[in-house]
Amino acid sequence: MSxxxxxxxxxxxxxFIGSHxxxxxxxxxxxxxxxxxxxxxxxxxEANEFVQGDLRDVGxxxxxxxxxxxxxxxxxxxxxxxxxxxxxxxQFAADMGGAGFVFTGENDAEIMQNSVTINxxxxxxxxxxNETFGDYKEWTEANRPKLDWQTKIFYSGSACMYPExxxxxxxxxxxxxxxxxxxxxxxxxxxxxxxxxxLYLAYNRNHGIPVRIARYHNIxxxxxxxxxxxxxxxxxxxxxxxxAEDTDTIEVWGDGEQTRSFLYIDxxxxxxxxxxxxxxxxxxxxxxxxxxxINQLVDTAAKVAGKKIEKNHIDGPLxxxxxxxxxxxxxxxxxxxxxxxxxxxxxxxxxxxxxxVESRKARKPEKELVNA
Numbered sequence: 001m002s003x004x005x006x007x008x009x010x011x012x013x014x015x016f017i018g019s020h021x022x023x024x025x026x027x028x029x030x031x032x033x034x035x036x037x038x039x040x041x042x043x044x045x046e047a048n049e050f051v052q053g054d055l056r057d058v059g060x061x062x063x064x065x066x067x068x069x070x071x072x073x074x075x076x077x078x079x080x081x082x083x084x085x086x087x088x089x090x091q092f093a094a095d096m097g098g099a100g101f102v103f104t105g106e107n108d109a110e111i112m113q114n115s116v117t118i119n120x121x122x123x124x125x126x127x128x129x130n131e132t133f134g135d136y137k138e139w140t141e142a143n144r145p146k147l148d149w150q151t152k153i154f155y156s157g158s159a160c161m162y163p164e165x166x167x168x169x170x171x172x173x174x175x176x177x178x179x180x181x182x183x184x185x186x187x188x189x190x191x192x193x194x195x196x197x198x199l200y201l202a203y204n205r206n207h208g209i210p211v212r213i214a215r216y217h218n219i220x221x222x223x224x225x226x227x228x229x230x231x232x233x234x235x236x237x238x239x240x241x242x243x244a245e246d247t248d249t250i251e252v253w254g255d256g257e258q259t260r261s262f263l264y265i266d267x268x269x270x271x272x273x274x275x276x277x278x279x280x281x282x283x284x285x286x287x288x289x290x291x292x293x294i295n296q297l298v299d300t301a302a303k304v305a306g307k308k309i310e311k312n313h314i315d316g317p318l319x320x321x322x323x324x325x326x327x328x329x330x331x332x333x334x335x336x337x338x339x340x341x342x343x344x345x346x347x348x349x350x351x352x353x354x355x356x357v358e359s360r361k362a363r364k365p366e367k368e369l370v371n372a
Contacts, residue, residue, distance in 0.1 A: 004031035007067050007084075011055060011122065012092030013047055014038045016224035017156065017216075017268065021090055022047050024269045033072070033086075035064050036093065042223040042356075049074060055093050056114060061121040065089075065129055081145070085129055088276060089153045093118050101230045104317055108188035119155070119196045123203045126151060130209070152210040154276055155200045157283060159217045159323060160190035170259040170293070170322035177215070177283055177329050186320050197283055204281065212275045217287025217325040221265030221345060222352035233297060234262055238350045241301045242357040247308050253316030256295035261288040261324045264345030267338045271330065280333040287325025288338050297342075304347040305354075 008025050012018035013034025025032050026046045034047030037054060049072035053060045067086050068078045095114040101107055130151070159175060163184035166174040185191050200211045220234035227239055240250040263286065271286045292300070295311060302309040330336050 002031075002070065003029075004070065005029045006087040007031045008033075008088045008090065009064065009067075009086040010034050010047065010090045010092070011064075011118075012036055012090075012094065013045065013050065014040050015092060016221075017219060017265065018090070018092040019043070019045065019223065020221075020265050020269050021092070021272070024273060028273075030088075031067075031070055033064065033067070033074070040223070041225075048072065055118040055121060058121045058125065061118075062125045062129070065122075065125055084145075085126075085133060085147070085151045087149050087151065089122070089126070089151060090156075090272075090276075091119065091122055091153060092156050094156070105188075111189050112192045115192050116196060116199075119199055122153070123199065123209065126153065126209060127203065127207045130207075150208075150210055152212065152276065153200065154212045154214070154272065155196065156272075157197045157213055157215045158190070158193040159215050159285065159287065159325065160187060160319075161185050161194035161197065161215065162190075162320075162323070164320055167320035167322050170257060173259070173291075173320070173322035173324050174326075175217075175285065175324060176326045177285060180283075201281075211281060212278075213282035213284070214272060214275055214286045215283050216263075216268065217285060217323070218260055218262045219265055219268045220262050221349055224265070224349075226353050226356060233260065233294065234301075234346060234349060235353060237294075237298055237301050238346065238353040239357065241298070241305050241307060241309055242350065242354045244307065244309055246306075247310070249310040249312050250298070251314050252294060252298060252311045253314060254294070254318045255313050256298070256311060257293050258318055258320075259291050259293050259322040259324065260297075261291045262297070262342055262345070263288045263325070263338060264340045264348070267340060271334065271336045271338075274334045274336050278334055284330050284333060285325045285327060286330060287327065288342065289325055289327055290338075290342050291322075291324040292342060297346075300343050300346050301350055304343065304350050 008030045010018050010022050013022050014036030019040040022032050022034050023046050032047045034045050034050040051074050067084045069082055095111045162175050164186035165184055166179050203209045204211045225231045226235040244250055
């Protein structure tokens with residue numbers, strides 16, 4: 001008898017949210033296969049088996065959907081009778097980044113092509129696997145295995161799919177789930193997220209694939225991208241503050257009065273697991289309702305760092321004027337609400353990024369710019 005209660009496939013397991021999900025599932029007794037182009041950048045993977053590969057390759061996707069036993073055996077041939085579908089799939093793999101990557105317009109085609117291709121591959125290959133599982137001529141009705149589960153797929157959507165016209169007022173953005181239509185995302189990234197969300201719903205409706213869909217609102221925390229252009233606002237600001245000396249000035253895009261809410265990674269993982277264990281399909285917001293301006297976010301990072309930081313407002317990609325999660329539906333359906341304040345999450349994130357900065361300085365002693 002297996003020591004594992006279920007099997008899970010985590011796509012995008014080398015990324016920020018995916019690597020945290022792997023840890024959570026392993027702690028709950030799951031057998032986990034992680035898949036990504038790269039291993040986690042900041043810590044070793046805790047997956048039972050980690051497979052590197054490109055999810056845009058349809059042949060590769062079909063192979064990773066096959067569970068071949070507790071030894072992993074991804075690269076080995078095993079008798080057909082030992083192959084099973086996974087109990088759960090977590091789809092985090094996407095071409096994404098912060099405002100500096102998403103809102104410039106320079107990466108739109110790449111973002112849309114890569115992410116849509118991955119989602120189409122995952123859904124279609126799972127559909128084919130569901131339809132053909134057990135169709136081996138060697139099996140008879142007497143020895144054909146009877147599955148007591150159907151693979152459930154989680155899709156990590158984004159609040160970027162909400163209409164721009166509902167997010168013009170920084171003090172009163174409307175991000176209720178039902179406000180998504182008429183559709184009008186402010187970026188191609190948002191349009192792709194909306195299309196992919198509808199894609200998962202269509203495969204559920206037409207092919208009976210169980211899906212769960214969340215709309216994430218600015219997830220942050222340790223072990224996320226913190227430099228290089230794809231980092232999100234909390235990481236970028238923590239990095240700038242970490243490099244800065246007391247009373248230094250850091251650059252902030254726009255006037256800093258645009259509003260957002262930010263959810264700490266542990267809260268995101270808990271809400272996602274509750275969604276997967278529920279009978280509710282979604283889509284549903286997973287975020288914080290603690291809305292702040294970007295200026296206030298800078299002040300929070302400076303406070304936990306014990307520094308006085310001035311702001312130099314410059315032109316840069318901004319996104320919508322205001323965005324805040326509305327958690328009425330997730331409280332009703334899942335009984336979930338976030339517990340950590342923004343300051344508590346920023347304190348943990350800042351300490352981790354400060355360690356990265358100090359490590360980098362030790363390896364590269366030449367002068368580092370505050371706004372690097």
